[in-house]
Amino acid sequence: MAPRMVQQVRRASTGKGAYALSEKRETTRAQNREKIEAAAWTIFSTIGLDAASVRDIVAESQVSPGSFYNYYGSKEAVxxxxxxxxxxxxxxxxxxxxxxxxxxxxxxxxxxxxxxxxxxxxxxxxxxxxxxxxxxxxxxxxxxxxxxxxxxxxxxxxxxxxxxxxxxxxxxxxxxxxxxxxxxxxxxxxxxxxxxxxxxxxxxxxxxxxxxxxxxxxxxxxxxx
Missing domain, CATH: 1.10.357 (Tetracycline Repressor; domain 2)
Structure with a gap:
């Protein structure tokens, strides 16, 4: 069996690769949420919730619109x-x-x-x-x-x-x-x-x-x- 194939089999059996990927995903998720909330605080403290838009928060956070809607459904949710x-x-x-x-x-x-x-x-x-x-x-x-x-x-x-x-x-x-x-x-x-x-x-x-x-x-x- 080729070395790469052995590594893949070992990863599948131990679950370490999946765990590392999941852990990285959770870290990224937490970081993105933190960026969004920090950006939202800045926007809400500058123009208020009524005048703010999701676009304002996304631009301030530098997180993609898709990521924003993946974590929050609206500016009110943030x-x-x-x-x-x-x-x-x-x-x-x-x-x-x-x-x-x-x-x-x-x-x-x-x-x-x-x-x-x-x-x-x-x-x-x-x-x-x-x-x-x-x-x-x-x-x-x-x-x-x-x-x-x-x-x-x-x-x-x-x-x-x-x-x-x-x-x-x-x-x-x-x-x-x-x-x-x-x-x-x-x-x-x-x-x-x-x-x-x-x-x-x-x-x-x-x-x-x-x-x-x-x-x-x-x-x-x-x-x-």
């Missing part, structure tokens, strides 16, 4: 993937911040601070959130990742204060408002150009732990930092 990835990071980092906190007030501050420190420094973040805020808002509540995050928050809050004394609807309102206030603070910060994460986290914490009066007059409340 946008959804970016937002979903961002939500996963928010969930992970804020959960870690809450886990290391003691009482309710410290927990809120650390979670808000982690959230602000993740989002505010993002390159192109201000434009991305400003240009696409209606799309972002529409994807937040009801999303699987958000529902899971709200359950995480409810569990962590419940370990520090007796929210089980509240009715289910009031608990839901409380947890939803805690989350929504952080996203509204982000939108407001980007609109105003004021990116002081610690100040925003402190304000929201005082607002929820001591009420509106102490939020307006922070000297009346103690904030554990």
């Amino acid at each position: 946008f959804d993937e970016i937002v979903d990835r961002l939500i996963r990071r928010i969930r992970e980092e804020t959960a870690a911040a809450r886990a290391g906190a003691g009482d309710f007030e410290v927990m809120l501050f650390e979670a808000y601070l982690a959230f602000m420190n993740l989002i505010l420094p993002m390159k192109g973040g201000a434009a991305f959130f400003e240009l696409n805020q209606h799309h972002i808002r529409s994807r937040l509540f009801g999303a699987t990742q958000i529902e899971a995050m709200l359950l995480d928050i409810e569990t962590d809050v419940g370990e520090r204060i007796e929210i089980d004394r509240l009715s289910p609807i009031k608990r839901h309102i409380l947890i939803s408002v805690l989350f929504a206030s952080g996203t509204e603070a982000i939108f407001a910060a980007f609109r105003s150009g004021v990116y002081d994460a610690g100040d925003l986290a402190g304000f929201l914490t005082r607002l929820f732990t001591h009420g509106i009066v102490s939020a307006v007059h922070p000297d009346l409340a103690k904030l554990h930092e």
Whole structure:
């Protein structure tokens, strides 16, 4: 049997050639998706989802149109993937911040601070959130990742204060408002150009732990930092 034929038979029997090919294909696939998502972030941060086209994303990514449609069916699909990835990071980092906190007030501050420190420094973040805020808002509540995050928050809050004394609807309102206030603070910060994460986290914490009066007059409340 010729040497080349022996090699082909060995590859077929061991599966090593097929495995290497599959591994290379997966690597290429991951790299292309990364290029597309990075390009989409740039486009969405420049002209927004509404004005963007698949052609814009393809040109920015330098990936072929066929590859784009092989991975994503539309520009909205890329946008959804970016937002979903961002939500996963928010969930992970804020959960870690809450886990290391003691009482309710410290927990809120650390979670808000982690959230602000993740989002505010993002390159192109201000434009991305400003240009696409209606799309972002529409994807937040009801999303699987958000529902899971709200359950995480409810569990962590419940370990520090007796929210089980509240009715289910009031608990839901409380947890939803805690989350929504952080996203509204982000939108407001980007609109105003004021990116002081610690100040925003402190304000929201005082607002929820001591009420509106102490939020307006922070000297009346103690904030554990």
